Amino acid sequence: MPPAPEAAISATADEIRVAALEQFARAGYSSTSMRDIAGSVGIKAASLYNHFGSKEAILWDLTLTAFEELLRGRDLAIANLPNNSTPQDRLACLVTSHVAFHAKNSNQALLVNSQLAALSKSHYRKAVAMRAQYEDTMREVIDEGVAKGIFDTTDARVATFAILQMGMAVSGWFRPEGPLTVTDLCTIYVDLAAKMLAPLPLSH
Amino acid sequence: MPPAPEAAISATADEIRVAALEQFARAGYSSTSMRDIAGSVGIKAASLYNHFGSKEAILWDLTLTAFEELLRGRDLAIANLPNNSTPQDRLACLVTSHVAFHAKNSNQALLVNSQLAALSKSHYRKAVAMRAQYEDTMREVIDEGVAKGIFDTTDARVATFAILQMGMAVSGWFRPEGPLTVTDLCTIYVDLAAKMLAPLPLSH
DNA sequence: TGCTCAAACTAACGATCGTTAGTGTAGCAG
């Protein structure tokens, strides 16, 4: 009986993470079997239990890491803002880190955006809390801009969802070998978000 | 004479459709068993095969219906446009039918947006073709507006994705018992889309 | 060299999966 397989720094464990992330994101958690994951790594299914306690433990490990990287990206972006930043600056900075994450880490993004339901109830709650924490950052910036009259929108909550969601969708179609670089993409989305919230009167 | 015989569609088959749609949309195709579906209807799993040839046949039936309704909504909206409609009119009309569908038919929307991968290869191809056909309608309107100088955007393809995706996300959070009516919602999204494509210079 | 132990293996458990076969039965047509 192997000892408690806690989060280990092991080359095999990392190969398992890579294979499982890829397959959970593309095929879905419940369509991916332990034998599928093991096959990608070149071992048998039973050997996975030397590294992770269960299939759900793999998903949770990946989910936690993905959220940590998402939140870390946000924190790094915020930390680089000047002291006298405007709401426009902060919006641009958040949209950039949001879109860049979803373009560069599409598997992690797909996992976080569509496989949470497969988590255990307690892990699911924690994941939803982390997602809410992330979304709140965007909402607060938008609310602040609206309060200062710098942004204008009929419904700030809906605008927040819209901006977050159009960025999340990037993970579904963006390919780094395509015509756009990640930097291009971020610029486009920053423009779109800024225009959505612009206080300009529409003529018609 | 008795009533039209072909009008007598099996009530049980429709109950199966309702139950399967709900569960495929919420839990996912591969997490839903035939016994789950049968249980919701109040019959045994084997009896489902009196109405559908296979589990995938149920998914395909639901997918086809959902796409037909999505495309029919688009066609009805277009048919109601005046003859001298502008690109702004057409954009507003498409966004309205898009958002209204995703708000009113969230289960169908979730199915179409996240369960296509569970279809057989040939059904998947047909589904992707229908989705492309739908998306093209939006892209053409945007391209036309850009060509006429009425819309302005850095990348029309990305703007199309963004507008479509922010509307799709509605199926994930909108609740009819919430503070917004579907009409409110459509108005908000039409405004957001119009602003995203507005050719106005941003002041800052 | 021999001991240790992480990490691979084989084999199998019980559960559940989609699906099929065969049976029972209620309602309608002739």
Next chain:
DNA sequence: CTGCTACACTAACGATCGTTAGTTTGAGCA
């Protein structure tokens, strides 16, 4: 009434699922 059809049932098939038990292997170290 008789027979046919529609549609439910029970029972079970073989496949596959996540997981466990017990065994083998091979590298590092006393």
